[in-house]
Amino acid sequence: MKKQITIIGTGAYGTCLANVLADNGHDVVMYGIMEQQVDDIQIRHQNATFFGDLKINKNIKATTDLSAALAKTEILILGVPTKALKPVIQQIIALLNHKVIVVNTAKGLEEESLGLLSTLVKKEFAQSNLLETYAAIYGPSIASEVANRKPTGVMMVSDDLKVSRELAKIFRNEYFAVEPWDDLAGCEIAAALKNSIAIGAGILDGMEIGDNARASLITVGVQEMYAIAKTFNAKIESFLNFAGLGDLILTATSPKSRNYSLGKLIAVENNPKQTLENHKLTVEGVNATKIAYNMCIELNISSEIFKNLYEILFNYKRPIILVNNFLRTKEEKTND
Numbered sequence: 001m002k003k004q005i006t007i008i009g010t011g012a013y014g015t016c017l018a019n020v021l022a023d024n025g026h027d028v029v030m031y032g033i034m035e036q037q038v039d040d041i042q043i044r045h046q047n048a049t050f051f052g053d054l055k056i057n058k059n060i061k062a063t064t065d066l067s068a069a070l071a072k073t074e075i076l077i078l079g080v081p082t083k084a085l086k087p088v089i090q091q092i093i094a095l096l097n098h099k100v101i102v103v104n105t106a107k108g109l110e111e112e113s114l115g116l117l118s119t120l121v122k123k124e125f126a127q128s129n130l131l132e133t134y135a136a137i138y139g140p141s142i143a144s145e146v147a148n149r150k151p152t153g154v155m156m157v158s159d160d161l162k163v164s165r166e167l168a169k170i171f172r173n174e175y176f177a178v179e180p181w182d183d184l185a186g187c188e189i190a191a192a193l194k195n196s197i198a199i200g201a202g203i204l205d206g207m208e209i210g211d212n213a214r215a216s217l218i219t220v221g222v223q224e225m226y227a228i229a230k231t232f233n234a235k236i237e238s239f240l241n242f243a244g245l246g247d248l249i250l251t252a253t254s255p256k257s258r259n260y261s262l263g264k265l266i267a268v269e270n271n272p273k274q275t276l277e278n279h280k281l282t283v284e285g286v287n288a289t290k291i292a293y294n295m296c297i298e299l300n301i302s303s304e305i306f307k308n309l310y311e312i313l314f315n316y317k318r319p320i321i322l323v324n325n326f327l328r329t330k331e332e333k334t335n336d
């Protein structure tokens with residue numbers, strides 16, 4: 001059945017999901033703050049900021065009027081980065097007058113409470129009684145490939161598998177495979193922390209340390225990610241599926257990933273402070289590293305990758321420290 005879907009944010013991922021959903025015959029309206037991007041989508045059926053002259057589905061509507069964008073919505077997709085979630089939700093609640101299903105796309109964690117984004121979103125909606133269901137979409141899905149209708153596998157995750165199944169049907173098509181799942185904590189932590197590991201992989205590749213080293217870093221990385229996730233009762237199966245392994249492999253190996261690319265640049269320029277100050281793209285892994293580092297301290301988890309990445313990204317230590325330390329296993333440290 002045709003759904004009324006609103007996408008908040010006219011960024012790369014919001015736009016490619018709008019394309020998937022419009023291809024599936026749903027009514028899609030995008031809300032954006034950049035007039036030029038909104039006009040590009042509404043009038044020229046493209047989003048040149050992210051996808052050059054690629055034409056997107058001409059039925060996608062776009063507006064800078066949030067109230068109009070929310071008027072008929074049944075499914076609200078949050079397509080903004082983690083740091084914008086809270087203010088955006090507050091704006092939405094002030095204008096919304098009926099219940100909605102919320103699907104989050106942001107890959108991050110909550111800094112203040114060292115907690116999950118699902119908890120943050122549900123808490124923000126709690127007083128309003130406007131949240132019907134919360135779900136999130138995770139998996140290896142570089143936006144430009146999805147926009148070009150290249151085969152992609154993702155997971156639709158909520159607390160209730162039945163709800164995930166219903167939502168997955170709305171998104172699924174011949175190029176966009178959507179697997180329903182019910183482990184929000186596991187998928188959220190995997191989705192957020194793979195971005196940090198991708199920065200680490202980029203650093204190693206920028207220093208031309210080798211393929212063995214990259215594979216080893218990814219392996220130790222997934223162990224550190226899962227050690228944190230276990231404390232949230234995450235399921236190992238989440239880490240063996242698109243949200244975990246799939247997205248980690250993609251983001252930690254593809255030059256199309258902004259996290260991986262930032263890591264590479266940090267290594268090549270060898271001046272983390274300057275590289276980070278000059279970098280303007282959305283790179284969720286920087287803040288995720290700070291949160292993971294603090295989680296590890298709080299939860300008493302040993303972590304060479306998050307610790308050394310934190311030193312590089314926040315104390316501007318030289319990237320070589322990651323190379324020197326990431327293979328210092330727990331066993332070795334016990335024998336020190």
Ligand SMILES: NC(=O)C1=CN([C@@H]2O[C@H](COP(=O)(O)OP(=O)(O)OC[C@H]3O[C@@H](n4cnc5c(N)ncnc54)[C@H](OP(=O)(O)O)[C@@H]3O)[C@@H](O)[C@H]2O)C=CC1
Pocket residue numbers: 008009010011012013014031032033034050079080081082084087088105106107108141142143144281282284
């Ligand atoms: N790109 C990808 O391949 C994928 C991204 N994701 C995740 O999706 C999330 C969004 O990423 P992505 O789309 O790539 O990011 P982009 O930087 O491409 O887009 C983010 C969009 O959100 C807009 N925005 C920011 N703040 C607000 C606000 N307060 N109100 C309305 N719009 C706002 C930005 O506008 P402005 O430019 O004006 O700031 C921009 O248009 C991230 O968490 C990312 O990790 C998930 C899967 C794949």
Ligand SMILES: O=C(CO)COP(=O)(O)O
Pocket residue numbers: 107139140141142143195198247250251256257258259260282283284
């Ligand atoms: O999450 C992504 C792909 O699944 C996008 O990764 P980047 O944010 O590193 O570009």
